[in-house]
Amino acid sequence: MNLDLQKVKRMPIMFALMMGAFVATLNETLLGNALPVLMKEFQVGATTIQWLTSAYLLVVGALIPITAVIQQWLTTRQLFSIAMIxxxxxxxxxxxxxxFIFLLIGRVIQAIGTGLIIPLLMNTLLNIYPAEKRGSVMGVLFLIFTFxxxxxxxxxxxxxxxxxxxxxxxxTIPITIISIIIGYYYLINVTTITKPKIDVLSIILSTLGFGGVVYGFSASGTGGWSDPQVYWSIIIGGLSLILFAVRQLRISNPILELRTFRFPLFSLSIILLIIVMMAMFSTIxxxxMFMQSVLLVTAFQSGLIMLPGSVLNGLMSPVTGKLFDRFGAKVVIIPGLLIVSIAMYLFTGFTLESTSLQIILTHCLLMLGVALVLVPVQTYGLNQITPEYYAHGSAIFSTLQQVSGAIGSALFIATMSARSHSHLAQSSNPDDVTEQLSASVAGYSDTFMLGFIISIIAVIVALFLRKNTKEKQAA
Structure with a gap:
């Protein structure tokens, strides 16, 4: 569809979509402080309760690739209404x-709606705003996504x-209902309805692939990497993703156009996004868990401690978009990744004596670094591809953003659980409460060290970014 950008009423369209995106993304972290309480409520462990977060992110990530095709079957208003209902x-x-099972099912159904709304918003933005304004607009968008x-x-x-x-x-129910009403009255279609054939096998392979990998990482916290349940899940998931990729390149109407990876700088941006999302969601x-189980603060107190950093991240999103428009990618992204690395290293030094102020400042540092990376890296990556790939490019970004968050959360919690048990096993008196707390602190420290190593890898990758952010031709 060729839109006359001068006649498009952008504000009502974006407001309706952002209302839906707000309530959907709110649920990605809404259970963060509630997990310890829910563990007691349903009598489950950390590696089980984290599925309320990981399953949400996983389903969102598995569903997002399909939306590139669904947007060619349904109008913007129809898809938005289905997603929010x-x-x-x-x-x-x-x-x-x-x-717990019913709660998990409810989370999965919520995630289906979220998986539909996020790429719809991204693709609409790309279609109604010219390239020279996308950095600033993406900044405002990520203000919503992070607030x-x-x-x-x-x-x-x-x-x-x-x-x-x-x-x-x-x-959240009243907000959801309001967004449905506004969307029904104000949304117009911004895509072309072509009704291509939907490949069911691709959907199965995609779901099995992402699901197997995330489940394997999550289960490693209970049985260890030598557990057949762990490595077979990862192997089956990995093979499914390979078959999914091969099939997308061979069929005429792929649900996810992987030829976007022919744009080298787009691929580089994807790598950086994955690492940053793993760091952010695992820390969230x-x-x-650290504050409530080790420092013994209340759920509300831990939420207040994390609020300044999260608000800073949201407020910085529009700023980083403007910085990107003015100075380009490397000037913004590399300092951001260095800040993330410093914050991760500081997290490794947390102890039983760590103060709330220390946690607030370190978390603020981390979220500042994340803000300097997320908006620029996605805008930079999408600027590298040509318009016919916009829907698929935004779907790939959104998919891997959610899946990497799920894998990061699962991997870090599994590492924390395994390392804490390992340290406790080496204790002279495992039944002593002080020894248990010390083992937990050591487990968290080891886990954040893993995050530090991963973030350093991201800094090295970012050195290969080019200053020119205009659209490139495929390699």
């Missing part, structure tokens, strides 16, 4: 769940401390 149903199921997760931990902490955990879901999950 599905999200509403999942919210109601989660709020009324009598057991919602920013208030998630604090909101969940407040609700957990003064109300029943079910209000984590009840509280680990810090509340």
């Amino acid at each position: 599905t999200f509403l149903i999942g919210t109601i199921v989660a709020a009324t769940s009598p057991s 919602a997760p920013a208030i998630g931990p604090t909101l969940s902490g407040l609700i957990i401390d003064v109300m029943d955990w079910r209000w984590l879901f009840y509280s 999950t680990l810090l509340p």
